[in-house]
Amino acid sequence: MLRSLDRATAAGAVLLALLGALLVVDHQRLDSATMDEPFHSLAGCEYARSGTYWANLEHPPLAKLLAGVSAGLAGARPPRLPVPFSFRTAESPQPFLYQNEIPPDRLLAAARRPFPFLFAGVVLVASYAAWRAAGPLAGLGAALLLAFEPTFVAHGAFLHTDVAAALGFLSTVVAAHGALKRPSPLRWAGTGLLLGLSLSAKFSAVFLGPILLVLVLVRLLVTRRETGRFSLVPIGGLLLASGVAAAVLLGAYAVSMRNMAPADAERSVRSFLLGREASSATVERITRLSRLFPPAGHYAGGLAGIAEQNRRGGGINVFRREVSVEGFPAYFPVAFLVKSSLGFLAAILLAAGLLAARRVRPGFGALVFLLPPAYVFLASVASSYNIGVRHVLPAVPFLAVAAAVAIVRGLPRNVAAVALAGFGLIQAGETLAVHPHEISFFNLAAGGPSRGHLWLNDSNLDWGQDLVRLALELERRGCEAGTTVAYFGGAFPPYHVPKARFFDAATTPLTPGLYAVSSFLLAAGPELMAFRGDALRAAGYERLRRALAERGIREGRVGYSILLYRLPEERTPPP
Numbered sequence: 394m395l396r397s398l399d400r401a402t403a404a405g406a407v408l409l410a411l412l413g414a415l416l417v418v419d420h421q422r423l424d425s426a427t428m429d430e431p432f433h434s435l436a437g438c439e440y441a442r443s444g445t446y447w448a449n450l451e452h453p454p455l456a457k458l459l460a461g462v463s464a465g466l467a468g469a470r471p472p473r474l475p476v477p478f479s480f481r482t483a484e485s486p487q488p489f490l491y492q493n494e495i496p497p498d499r500l501l502a503a504a505r506r507p508f509p510f511l512f513a514g515v516v517l518v519a520s521y522a523a524w525r526a527a528g529p530l531a532g533l534g535a536a537l538l539l540a541f542e543p544t545f546v547a548h549g550a551f552l553h554t555d556v557a558a559a560l561g562f563l564s565t566v567v568a569a570h571g572a573l574k575r576p577s578p579l580r581w582a583g584t585g586l587l588l589g590l591s592l593s594a595k596f597s598a599v600f601l602g603p604i605l606l607v608l609v610l611v612r613l614l615v616t617r618r619e620t621g622r623f624s625l626v627p628i629g630g631l632l633l634a635s636g637v638a639a640a641v642l643l644g645a646y647a648v649s650m651r652n653m654a655p656a657d658a659e660r661s662v663r664s665f666l667l668g669r670e671a672s673s674a675t676v677e678r679i680t681r682l683s684r685l686f687p688p689a690g691h692y693a694g695g696l697a698g699i700a701e702q703n704r705r706g707g708g709i710n711v712f713r714r715e716v717s718v719e720g721f722p723a724y725f726p727v728a729f730l731v732k733s734s735l736g737f738l739a740a741i742l743l744a745a746g747l748l749a750a751r752r753v754r755p756g757f758g759a760l761v762f763l764l765p766p767a768y769v770f771l772a773s774v775a776s777s778y779n780i781g782v783r784h785v786l787p788a789v790p791f792l793a794v795a796a797a798v799a800i801v802r803g804l805p806r807n808v809a810a811v812a813l814a815g816f817g818l819i820q821a822g823e824t825l826a827v828h829p830h831e832i833s834f835f836n837l838a839a840g841g842p843s844r845g846h847l848w849l850n851d852s853n854l855d856w857g858q859d860l861v862r863l864a865l866e867l868e869r870r871g872c873e874a875g876t877t878v879a880y881f882g883g884a885f886p887p888y889h890v891p892k893a894r895f896f897d898a899a900t901t902p903l904t905p906g907l908y909a910v911s912s913f914l915l916a917a918g919p920e921l922m923a924f925r926g927d928a929l930r931a932a933g934y935e936r937l938r939r940a941l942a943e944r945g946i947r948e949g950r951v952g953y954s955i956l957l958y959r960l961p962e963e964r965t966p967p968p
Contacts, residue, residue, distance in 0.1 A: 402529035406520035406536040410513040413540035414549070417509045420829030421550035425860035426501055426883035428852070430552045431486035434504040435472045437461030437552070438489075442471035444652030447478060450665040450695045451702070453642075454649040455593035456557045460504040467503035468495045478657060480664065491885050504552050511556045512549030515563060516540050519790045522567045526758055527798040530810055534797035537817030538740055539790060541824045544732055547831035548783050551856075554595040555783040561591025561598055562765060562787035569605050569634070570761045573612045576626050578633060585634035589641025596699050597787070600772060604765050605631060615757055646688035658687035662694035669698040670705065703777050709921045710779035711850040711913075716920045720777035725770060728782040731839035731848050736820030737793070738836070743812060744796040747803030762795040781852030832858055833953035842953045846912050855912040855954035857882010863909055863951045864889045872907055879937060880955075881911035881918070898922065898933030903940050907948065908958045910941065915956070 433456075436449035441461030449457065465471075470493055473484040491497045516539045524532025539545060548555050565587040572580035588605070591598040609627045617623050650658060662683045666676045675697055683690025706718035712727070730738070747753045766788035773785055801809045827834045827842055833854045835845040845854045860880060867873040867890060878886045879896035886895050894901070896908075898918070918934035945958035 399524075399529060402520075402524060402532050405533050406517055409520075409533075409536040409540040410516040413516060413546060414509045414513045416541070416546050416824070416828060416831070417512055417549040420546075420831060421502075421505060421509070423829065423861050423865075424550055424832075424858045425862075425889065426490065426497075426885075427551055427553075427856040427858055428881070428883050430501065430504070431490045431883045433457050433552045434460060434464060434469075434500065435484070435486045435489040437504060438464055438469055438471045439474070440649035441465050442469075443474060444650065445474065445478075446646070446650035446653055446658070446691055447474065447480075447483065447661050448472070450661065450691060451596075451698055452554055453593045453595060453645070453692065453695065455590060455645050456508075456552070456554045456595075458645070458649055459507040460552045463506045464500055464504040467499060469500045469503065470494045478660075486883070487885050490883075491888055497885075497888065501552075505550060508551065508553075508556060509549050511560050512545055515545065515556065515560045515790055518560065518564050518567060519794050522563070522570075522762075523794045523797045526762075526794070527801040530806065530813070531794075531797045531801040534801065534809075534813035534817065535790075535794045537813060538737060538793040538797060538820065541734075541817070541821040542737060542789060542793070543734055543820075543824045543827065543831045543834035544782055544786060545789065546824055547834065548786065553783075555786045558591065558595035558597060559787045559790055561587065561594050562601060563790045565591050565601055566604065566608075566761060566765055566791075569608060570758070572630055572634075573608065573627055576630055578630075581630035581633045582637050584630075585637025586641055588634055589638035589645070592638060592642045593645035596696055597769075597772075597784070599696070600765075600768055604768055605634070607764060608761060611760060612757065642692065643686070643688045646691050650687060650691065653687065655684065655687050658690060659683040662690050665694055665698055666701075669701045671697060671701050675701075703775075705777075707778040708780065709917045709924055710777075711916050712779060713848060714846075714916070716917050717779075718777070718924060720779045722774045724779040725773035725776070725782065725785050728779075728849055728853060729770075729785060729788075731835050731845075732782045732853060733789075733836065734820040734823040734834075735836050735838060736816040736818070736823060739819070740796040740800065740813070740816040741792055743816075744799035744803075747799050750803075752803035753799045758798070759795070762791045762798070766791045781856075782849075783852055830859075830952045830954075832856060845953060846916060850913050850916040855881060857884055857911070857954075859952035859954045860884040860886065860889050863955050866951050867893065867909070876907045876909055877901065877904075879908065879910040879914050879918075879934075881913040896937070898930035898937065899927075901933070903936060903960065905960055905962045908937075908941065908945070908960055909951070910937070910956050910958060912954050912956060914938075915941070 437457035437460035439445055439448050440454050440458050442465050472489045475482045493500050516536050519539050520532045520536035523535035568584040568587050572584050609631050612627055659680050663680050679690055679694045682693055710717050710720050712721040712724050769785050769788040800812055833842045835842050839848055867876055873890055874892040877894045877896050878890055880886050915938055919931045922931035941958050945960055948957040948959050950956050
């Protein structure tokens with residue numbers, strides 16, 4: 394009976410993961426290249442096909458390497474890199490994507506292909522973790538809470554590092570928990586393998602170091618209290634895992650830069666750090682490491698560059714219609730609250746209530762699933778790079794598992810089943826209601842996606858994903874030739890809407906007609922250009938924003954990221 398129940402739970406979790414992945418693939422079909430995808434596709438093909446690592450040191454290679462292998466199998470060529478290398482003459486991302494040996498739509502689809510599988514992996518690992526903690530019902534509940542979680546469904550489609558990081562965080566902590574409960578060298582080595590892959594996916598995975606250390610130390614204290622003995626076995630296991638992780642991490646870099654001469658690797662790191670305005674001492678220290686072992690130099694250089702970017706401010710942040718370079722301490726907690734579904738938030742709230750009422754007795758397992766999200770959110774408070782709730786995505790699976798486990802343990806079985814099914818179905822309905830625009834999801838308490846711009850922008854709302862849909866809408870209206878497109882994103886408007894006029898903020902006059910304008914440009918276009926030191930384009934975007942606010946007539950939208958305005962003839966008042 395128990396085995397059949399376990400098989401049914403596993404089948405249900407797989408089915409839910411597949412249904413969520415189908416939603417991902419369905420909206421992926423018409424999602425144009427988001428802001429970073431041309432650069433990531435170029436970098437991935439460079440690593441996979443050329444075996445060098447000039448591009449995109451600000452991210453570790455694993456996710457891009459997967460994309461590059463997939464794109465290469467589809468026939469994509471590597472980027473054109475001059476020998477000797479020069480950043481000035483190297484091929485840039487948009488020409489690489491749009492002038493490759495295969496069409497851009499096919500290249501982008503191939504590069505994105507691995508990422509829905511990573512999303513499905515998150516659902517399955519979370520289901521397994523909840524099942525091990527509280528039984529089959531908790532496993533199905535966690536899978537239901539994640540399979541239709543709107544931010545995961547949105548970002549599971551794109552060539553980026555966020556879903557890979559979430560999978561890495563969850564699988565590493567779950568593996569470490571298993572190794573702490575039943576220690577063995579093999580289990581700790583497996584934890585190290587997963588830790589190394591996580592570190593190879595996103596720099597924020599360095600947070601796993603202190604998280605695992607705290608879990609090991611707490612486990613030592615618990616064991617000492619229960620048995621009266623103090624064992625150093627978990628410390629040895631963590632050291633073993635750390636050694637395996639370092640080998641996996643450096644191996645991923647070594648594969649990605651296998652054909653790169655040591656002198657070129659050093660020059661790449663130096664150029665990247667100088668571009669991030671790192672101190673001369675930092676540059677010299679990391680270039681010395683690069684001379685000793687280039688993969689280690691590349692990882693350390695990327696990590697230092699990200700730290701420098703966070704210290705100085707990496708770009709324009711939009712929060713509740715305010716714009717800042719320094720960031721907002723409340724950004725990520727508020728972003729999580731307005732971007733999560735009401736069903737998901739209700740599950741967390743019920744679980745917290747059960748804990749507060751002591752219907753559930755928290756133990757070491759509670760620390761395992763609550764420490765990582767707490768650490769991620771606390772670390773986010775100091776971040777100056779507030780460009781999307783996706784940066785705290787690794788916290789979400791832990792919260793789903795914790796909520797499912799608490800509800801199953803704190804309520805009668807039938808009541809728990811109804812509660813989890815209800816919360817999951819509410820969330821599924823919320824996600825389906827906004828499909829295929831999950832990236833622009835905001836819950837009803839925040840006003841829904843049509844009012845999302847009042848809260849946040851950038852990859853929360855407008856990441857450039859709707860240009861293909863704009864082309865279809867203008868074709869339907871029969872007005873492509875009379876439209877001016879002011880676009881923010883990674884796609885190339887002359888390819889998708891060749892008859893339209895592309896708005897260059899430095900030169901394009903504001904003539905009467907239909908304007909298709911990216912929401913982010915209205916929110917922060919002038920400020921972004923000013924941050925980049927382009928005063929001419931900053932003034933041009935400010936003129937556009939003012940003209941649309943004062944005399945523009947709204948004629949609709951494409952998704953929630955591109956707004957359509959009619960700009961009438963400007964009339965000069967009589968004297």
